[in-house]
Amino acid sequence: MNKFDVKDLNLYYGENHALKGINLPIPERKVTALIGPSGCGKSTLLRTLNRMNDLIENVKITGNVSLDGDDIYQERNVGGLRMKVGMVFQKPNPFPMSIYENVAYGLRAQGIRDKKIIDEAVENALRGAALWDEVSDRLDGHAFGLSGGQQQRLCIARAIAIQPEVILMDEPTSALDPIATHKIEELMEELRKDYTIVIVTHSMNQAKRISDKTAVFWMGELVEHGETAQIFNSPQDERTKGYVNGDFG
Amino acid sequence: MRRTIEDRIALSLIWGGASLTIIFLVWMLWHILANGLSYVDWTFISANYSVTDKENSGIWPMIVSTIYMVILSIAIAAPIGIMTALFLTEYAKPGSKVVKVIRFCTESLAGIPSIIYGLFGMTFFVVTLGLGFSILSGALTLTILILPVIIRTTEEALIAVPLAYREGSYGLGASKIYTIWRVILPSAMPGIITSVILSTGRVIGESAPVFLTAGMVARIPDSVLDSGRTLTVHLYKLTTELYTVHDWNQAYATATVLIVLVLAINLVTKLIGRRLNKATY
Incomplete structure (x- = not known):
């Protein structure tokens, strides 16, 4: 069952043709990794999945992206789409407020006021992000008092607090040290049971370790996609071969 | 060498x-x-002004008028200025015509000599709108005077809010207005407060536009529609009319009160700025 279906997707930043005729199915409750050299369009594609590109001027999109069969670019309620498709960014970006308020943010944005519901959701989300044991005694503490890795797990907690169906991750560990990275990867092992995960990563080892499917991008084109093991062990395309062998990129 | x-x-x-x-x-x-x-003693600060009883004459009415003037002009200018800045940074397309026109207007307004604001205020608020020489006319005139400062500094504070906060909020499905209210405005608050307090200093410091619109009646105003004399105007009046040595002394005493007031405001600005900075980091 495919969660997303990307069909003939083209994206232009002004004159720059950033995504060229992308066709990519993204399966439900699997981890799909998008890899490729810098500037190949993998982050851009990720951001079309929750329409984050809407925030940028002069972006033109053709083709279509459907979520559970419905074209998300026909959707009027972008907020509703983003509640279903959560996002974790490259650099941890907690809001300048308490740990509790960070996790409660998405719920409050939906107009939920009931303290009991919010308390429960905050605890569940922090547990889900493997952060509860570290912060349960200081929920009112400022989020900026956490370490980088904890901040990133807080951002994951913030995303799962509103119970999305998909989590998009844009190089979520590139600003973290190896131990924090390991914790996030462990967490993803847990999250894949309940969520569809799409992750952009620069690390081929990370893609190998955590993903079920891999899609390889090259200068705005989707070169090849399929089972992760197949992409790494027997790539069909010369460019994929060169990239996964570390010849360039 | x-x-x-x-x-x-x-x-x-x-x-x-x-x-x-x-x-x-x-x-x-x-x-x-x-x-x-x-x-400067307690009598000087707390007594009514008197031309005849020099010994027991004070500046209490001027202090009250100054406070009225500050509160009223900030209460009008701050919301308008902040909303304009929000429009310019969050809603208007960057580089669009509207933005250019508003920016040109605020920059030109900032460069106009303040007595010209006074002249405009006198013809428009005092006469045309029939508000008379009053605290309200004065405050409205000063509003136009400080608006450019508030807009400009608030804009800069808003632009300085990291894109990552906006992305984080929109990424959770939050609406624009919710994002502005919960994330952008609180983050920009130190800058906004600084701009408001700087404007307060400006309101206290102006004399020409104030006596041209609020008059110089030296007693506590009954309401905002009554005329009043601010500290700066009082200082101006004392020094231009200098009948006796006593007026001279009173002028210096008034200047002392003004300087202490302005220094106190500067200090408070720094303290609030520092406190809020700590709150965000």
């Missing part, structure tokens, strides 16, 4: 300039405080 001489000349010029600035500042402060401080 030539290098070292050039260096020395440059260095002495820099030191000269810096010390001259400090000397003048200290000299002026000392001059005013030395001449004025001894006349």
Whole structure:
């Protein structure tokens, strides 16, 4: 069952043709990794999945992206789409407020006021992000008092607090040290049971370790996609071969 | 050799300039405080102004008028200024015509001599709108005067809010207005408060646009539609009318109160700025 279906997707930043005729199915409750050299369009594609590109001027999109069969670019309620498709960014970006308020943010944005519901959701989300044991005694503490890795797990907690169906991750560990990275990867092992995960990563080892499917991008084109093991062990395309062998990129 | 001489000349010029600035500042402060401080006592601060009873004359009505003027003009200018800045940074397309026109207007307004605001205020608020010489006319005039400052500094504070906060909020499905209310405005708050307090200093400091619109009646105003004399206007009046030595002393005492007030405002700005900065980091 495919969660997303990307069909003939083209994206232009002004004159720059950033995504060229992308066709990519993204399966439900699997981890799909998008890899490729810098500037190949993998982050851009990720951001079309929750329409984050809407925030940028002069972006033109053709083709279509459907979520559970419905074209998300026909959707009027972008907020509703983003509640279903959560996002974790490259650099941890907690809001300048308490740990509790960070996790409660998405719920409050939906107009939920009931303290009991919010308390429960905050605890569940922090547990889900493997952060509860570290912060349960200081929920009112400022989020900026956490370490980088904890901040990133807080951002994951913030995303799962509103119970999305998909989590998009844009190089979520590139600003973290190896131990924090390991914790996030462990967490993803847990999250894949309940969520569809799409992750952009620069690390081929990370893609190998955590993903079920891999899609390889090259200068705005989707070169090849399929089972992760197949992409790494027997790539069909010369460019994929060169990239996964570390010849360039 | 030539290098070292050039260096020395440059260095002495820099030191000269810096010390001259400090000397003048200290000299002026000392001059005013030395001449004025001894006349500032409780009676002077709390008594009504009297032309005949010099011994028991005070500046209480002017302090009240000044406070009215500050509160009223900030209460009108701050919301308008902040909303304009929000429009410019969050809603208008960057570089669009509307933005250019508003920016041109605020920049031009900032460069106009303040007495011209007074003239405009007198014809428009006092006469055309029939508000008379009143605290309200004065406050409206000062509103136009401080709007450019508030808009400009608030804009800068809003632009400085990291894109990552906006992305984080929109990524959770939050609406634009919710994002502005919960994330953008709180993050920009230190900058906004600084701009408001700087404007307060401006309101306290202006004299020409104030006496042209609020008049100079030296008693506590009954309402915002009554005329009043602010501290600065009082100082102006005392020094231009100088009948006796006593007026002279009162002028220095008033100047002392003004300087202390402005210094206090500067101090409060810094403290609030620091406190809020700590809150965000």
